[in-house]
Amino acid sequence: MTQALSELFELLRIPSVSADPAHNQDMKKAAGWLEAKLRSIGFNVEVVPTPNHPIVYAEKRLSDIAPTVLFYGHYDVQPPDPLVLWHTPPFEPTLRDGKIYARGSSDDKGQIFAHIAAVESLGDQLPVNVKFVIEGEEEVGFGNLVPWLEGNLARLKADVLVVSDSSMLAPGIPAITYALRGIALLEVRLQGSARDLHSGTYGGGAPNPIHAAATMIAKLKSQDGKIQIPGFYDKVRPLSEQERKLYHKLPFDAAEFAAAIGASAMPGEAGYSLLERIWARPSLDVNGIWGGYQGEGSKTVIPAKAGFKLSMRLVPDQDPEAIYALTKAYLEHILPAGYSLEILPHGVGKPVVTELDSAPMQAASRALEKAWGRKPVFNRMGGSVPIVADFQQLMNIPIVMMGFGLDDDNLHSPNEKFDLINFEKAIESSRNFLLEFAKTLR
């Protein structure tokens, strides 16, 4: 076992479950472990207390003129439940069939530690200033990181942010994620009469908020999957020809993708491939609906209330706040007569897109190619990673998202794993990147 792997195992043995207050001491222990490790390889380290879990901030400074790389990651992990489904205990890392089994192995201890190991491996050859921000609240969203970032922008100053908390396209196919979708969430509450009514006595003459909800939802998208909110697409940056070509070349099989989730069709916006739709086009989904009787059998009720939860995935250059306002106005416009409407905001997150052609992207591409023996694919992620949007907005620097996980890593599930080869290649990729990036700014 290499020294890097043995040290990763040490970190994985600390059950740093941020969601469970019973693990608060373990959170401190994990932060302390990182502090000691980073200090041992020449970093100045501060463990920043917050109302919840500490932030580990570390700097290794070469000179004022050297370029600076900032790494972001997190040391907290998801709860391991249900424990009975684990083949080996979640906090006793085990190497089996070339895979590191442990909670946090892929998400995100293995990935952030790879960067630490890369810096260490360079020793005196390290050509850049390096900073680390490693938080303990990624899995819980207590919200203590952003205010600290805002208050420490001068210290954090860097030429590129590197985030490794995502996946490769497939085993052996490295990926650089160059865009994330944003999000706008809201809840719609409808009321007709003041109380539930008997459908015999009132059927045919009373408002039914389930029907109101259904007709409103039906008006949110056209049959060909176009979102009907006026102005919704106005700021959407069209896919470039370069991107469409890139996507078509990817080893992505839509039929396989559908089969993996047991779906007989993958409906969506007309005129775009499946990959374009889930990566680069905005989407709208009702995430929950309720109203009336949901139990066994039947109940002849006309309910007073019904409601639904709505989320939209947004792409550059849509502004989530503006989309929320447009959506609210449209819902008010399509509300049928006879109902009261209440709309509750449930939060927004900005989309992120980074330049495909930037120097750091090119450096990352070369770094990955050297490590893996093939060029990385440039992909987008359909999901939202609000902290990346926050970094982009606060620091306005290039961002490189290069992840080393795989889709079958069981993030947030029992038997989380990280392929040993991916851990080793992650160290190599990071090391290559530090060297390549230094060249770009010379």
Next chain:
Amino acid sequence: MTQALSELFELLRIPSVSADPAHNQDMKKAAGWLEAKLRSIGFNVEVVPTPNHPIVYAEKRLSDIAPTVLFYGHYDVQPPDPLVLWHTPPFEPTLRDGKIYARGSSDDKGQIFAHIAAVESLGDQLPVNVKFVIEGEEEVGFGNLVPWLEGNLARLKADVLVVSDSSMLAPGIPAITYALRGIALLEVRLQGSARDLHSGTYGGGAPNPIHAAATMIAKLKSQDGKIQIPGFYDKVRPLSEQERKLYHKLPFDAAEFAAAIGASAMPGEAGYSLLERIWARPSLDVNGIWGGYQGEGSKTVIPAKAGFKLSMRLVPDQDPEAIYALTKAYLEHILPAGYSLEILPHGVGKPVVTELDSAPMQAASRALEKAWGRKPVFNRMGGSVPIVADFQQLMNIPIVMMGFGLDDDNLHSPNEKFDLINFEKAIESSRNFLLEFAKTLR
């Protein structure tokens, strides 16, 4: 206190709650009380055991040539919970402000006992054969009555069925209910993917059964309230000019009706008044809907499953089984691609309509007019009373539904009451009816 009232109080003191097995002995006691009472006034009585609660069947036979009146009612009552909301105990009948407060006073002990008291009051003047079927399962639907009826059609033979288990139009305004709506109930279950999906990763490219449910529900009715199932209206008997005129003359205020349920609008089928819509036109309502996340806040899920419960109120001459089949075919037709559909039947009930001009109706009208000093209104009920449809189908005799309850009697709620004047007028009305009806067949 009159003898009739004092005897009704005896019956009301028996807590004959059919839904609660703890009251099984009370059910027997109530049936026994009716047996003794009916026997004491010259009836042959049989208490028919069933797997659940007994049926009380009684006959008083004058001659083979005298016409026969069959009364239907029920001696079981709803559970009295929540007890704390009762001002006086539910099974200690109390006369207060001219009202009889007790569980079962209006529904249905007070109403069925009024007929017994009417027969008794006529003594030797009783001009007709009289039969009573008084069941103990009306509030629970254990289903033991219909098989017994089917097996005893010869004994039950009668010239008219009288049912008093409904309401007057308003205080002092007697009503004869000449039609009831039927019903067809079903449940729709939809599935897209095999498991719940993350809306970031899959949004824009995965089936969402909530959207499928919403678009299907939106296609069930047009904007002007017409049900869109092909063939749905084919068998609907149009309202006669006589009926429309009758309805327009009724003291019914749509704005008051809406205000009573706190509704700002009473949407429904275009071209019909509110009263016509809830009494004489079929209706369709989703009674429940579910899918995805219903808790606090938001969850970025695309659910695998969603569903809804649907009921239709039907009018003569719609056949509930045929309507169920049409509905199923239409739902299958409008199912979007990419979803599996399961439809579960939840039962049907036939609509009932009786002739407005029949001799028994005219006799009932005169009887009520004599008792109340004003002609009764002929109304319909939007709800379904399956046992009346069963009687109609099995016996094919005229049916007179004359109810003496009021809308504020708190049926199925705390503080159920029956106005003393209504009890007294019910006896008088029933007595008048027996005399009037005897004349019609001479």
